[in-house]
Amino acid sequence: MRKKYLSALLFGALLFASAGTFTSCKDYDDDISNLQSQVDGIKADLEDLQAQISAGKWITNVASIEGGFTVTFSDGQSFNIVNGKDGQNGQDGAAGAPGTSWEIGEDGYWYKDGEKTEYKAAIDGVEGKVNVPTIKDGIWYIVNEKGELEATEYKANGATYAVAEANGGFTIYAPTEDGKEMLEIYFPGAAGSITSMTAELRAENASETKFTINQYTFAPSDKDKKTWEDMTGTKVTTNKYILSSNDKIGLRVNPVNVNAADIDFVLINSKNEVLDGVVFTPAEYKDYVYTRAEAYGNGLYSLSMKQMEVKDKDALDALTKQFATTNGNIAYAVSADLATRAEYNIGINDLNKKTADYGNIYINKTDIDSKITVDTKKDNAVTVEYPADLYDMWLSVSSEDQNLFGIVFDQDKQTFRIDADPDILTKATFELTIHTLDNSGVYKKEVVTINVSDKIAVAPDYEKRTLNIVTDDADALKNKNAFTADMATLLNALGDTQADVWKKKVTAASVAYYTDEACTKSVTGADGIELIFVNAKGDAQAAIKDATNMKFSVDNSEASSVFVVDKEYFAKVTFKAGSSELNSIVVPFEFAIPDFANSFEQEPAVFVNNVANAYMNVEDQTADEAAYKLSRAFKKFLSGATLALDSKTKVTDKYTSEQLATISSTFDNNAMITLKDVDKAKGTNIPAGYGQELIVNASADDYMGWEYPEGEGTYSFTIKVMSPLYEGTVSAIGDVVNIPATSVSGWNMTNEHIQGKTYNNITYKVLQDKVGDWTRPEIAKVEASSTNERVVKVEGVHEATAGEKGAVNEGYIKVLPQNIAATTETTINVTVTDVWGYAKTNPVKVNVTVGE
Secondary structure (H helix, E strand, O other): OOOOOOOHHHHHHHHOOOOOOOOOHHHHHHHHHHHHHHOOOOHHHHHHHHHHHHOOOOEEEEEEEOOEEEEEEOOOOEEEEEOOEOOHHHOOOEOOOOOOOEEEOOOOEEEEOOEEEEEEOOOOOOOOOOOOOEEEOOEEEEEOOOOOEEEEEEEOOOOOEEEEOOOOOEEEEEEOOOOOOEEEEEEOEOHHHOOEEEEEEEOOOOOOOOEOOEEEEOOOOHHHHHHHHHHHOOOOOOOOEEEEOOOEEEEEEEOOOOOHHHOOEEEEOOOOOEEEEEEEEEEEOOOOOOOHHHOOOOOEEEEEEOOEEEOOHHHHHHHHOOOEEOOEEOEEEEEEOOOEEEEEEEEEOOOEEOOOOOOOEEEOOEEOOOOEEEOOOOEEEEEEOOHHHEEEEEEEOOHHHHHHHOEEEEOOOOEEEEOOOHHHOOOOEEEEEEEEEEOOOOEEEEEEEEEEOOOOOOOOOOOOEEEEOOOOOOOOOOOOOEEEEEHHHHHHHHHHHHHHHHHHHOOEEEEEEEOOOOOOOEOOOOOOEEEEEEOOOOOEOOOHHHOOEEEEEEOHHHHOOOOOEOOOEEEEEEEEEOOEEEEEEEEEEEEEOOOHHHHOEEOOOOEEOOEEEEEOOHHHOOOOOOEEEHHHHEEEOOOOOEEEEOOOOEOOOOOEHHHHEEEOOEOOOOOEEEEOOOOOOOOOOOOOOOOOOEEEEEEOOEEOOEEOOOOOOEEEEEEEEEOOOOOOEEEEOOOOEEEEOOOOOOEEEOOOOEEEEOOOOOEEOOOOOEOOEOOOOOEEEEEEEEOOOOOEEEEEEEOOEEOHHHOEEOOEEEEEEOOOOOOEEEEEEEEEEEOOOOEEEEEEEEEEEOOO
């Protein structure tokens, strides 16, 4: 059905000759700040608007509400601007003055807040500027019958209102606090948010370099005109000419997130003159681009010229003069609501006189000369090969078929839909009549036989399934590496009656996988997913009608080569009745693997302030190397992860972690970090890497074959490798060892006099407590020496020996007190060397007593 509309853009173009200027966001902010300082009643509202504009959004609509209007932004958020006093959004304060809206009705009169006024928007049959409602001295001025602005009884001041501008933006007017003045602030619309555009001609004739507008002489016969009007209930135009074009203009807009679908585009020349009546509607371009010239990227649109009607030859000549001069054709630029324009690169050919020929007719893109089969519950589009040649189309069927098949028409969109269920239909075909009236006024009708498929039209809504990858099982039925989709969702969507029919018909099912919800872009390669219908117990169910779930069993080795993690896919399951398709469902799903860093769980008993304090254990050594088993530091780790010591950051003045230690290449239960003998200290044998915070990097390319997303397969930690004994002490029990000076033959210092403590204050026997050995396995050797041999000498450290009946005579330090005159305190150095060769010398206080 042919639409009637008033082009807001054309209207705006005639109103504002200087509407092409661009106002920056900085200007919006300045205006808003000024307005906020003066208008207390709507301060909070304007602050909200300011925040939206500052965030890069734009206004898409302004609609009247009681006491004001609603402003809607590009992200769908809306804000009420009302004239309330004190209360937020005017809801809690005193009632304010009502908002004002001005619209042009189909009768050409101005409507104020939805009510018709006595003022016309333009004078009949007169071309030129259309005057808009304006304010002067606080009074609304509206155009009168003479085309002049005259004062009305409507007061303007005291009400907040919005006016749509020609450039797609809106100007909001608000009263000052005393109501004596009106302040104004501009907000950009979608067109005003476009920063740049690139336009390129896409002519029907590829060799053509200029835009071609076809000129049709519209001359329907009186009979055809009456037939059309009686059939459709709409008047056929009395205008003599119709102008339209099969050419397109390719357009790219920046920023790409601007929704240009609702913007009217026009052609404007370098003198800011708009080509009257020539308006383009955008359609988002979703196909691929193949050449450099076409490689726009995102923000792609295809512009089509709206059909326009011209009253007579005089009006046609006036239009032609706009794009041709004696000096040649004028170059035009594509302009978005007069706010932004592309380069001046669109030339206009002389009008192309043409007899209308809309070519072939299609239903769902299939030529009507072919067999046409349609599904129920879906819109079916009727189109023509050359739509620019078509004035209007009307679809009809017999009343009997319309009732039987439940046929619903959308004459504006030129579609039809069958709402009846296929299982209750008593016949499988009906006759569709396609009525056409072309731009030359020729009326035709085509009768097409429509075959109705026996598909059951249903679209159950399955929520996205997320499979957290685990180890798979060769037995697909037992495999826990799977996701499921319940059959109940499908059956509930069918309803009891259709579900019974479906169960009787369904015999088989197949599945295919896609990357888009429309299921047009299939996943290529062996998918590694097996679809199994199972019952409530999880056993295979041969009869699909009796199944409880659909199980999608995943083989990691195959699926990981086709799918990637953290990306949505769509499983389209098609059910069949014999060889015929019965219906299909779509199950969205995605695969997930553990975050790499979360594969490692630190042992709190080892990690302090995020640093592993790694005290070595004797059982971890294969020789005498200073090594630590990494699995001791983690409650959980990713087995198979690659390990490496950092080679970039210096952890000492001279060395990186890699220079101070070695590490196993793979993380497993036996992975070790081993200190290198770099710059060993004299006396203690401590290497440069001992106790340093060494940096370890763990990484992996995949998890059970599934690649980690870029930058996510790494984890780092720091570790200090230390000896539990070297970090401990040896001291006297009771603070000091008392040695009698009268023991001239020597005195034995035993484990009853001294003790060792590890790094965590665990006591141990320093001297051998086993025959020839120590209970503490880390001890390799104990030595002793006196710091003052004039007071006491050390004869030696004696090993433990076997006593009677299995007893052990523990080792001791033999000391020789010297002949001294007074009790004297001194120290004996006890050096404990551990199995890693680290020697710790501990001063033990001794008191050589005289006469006590």
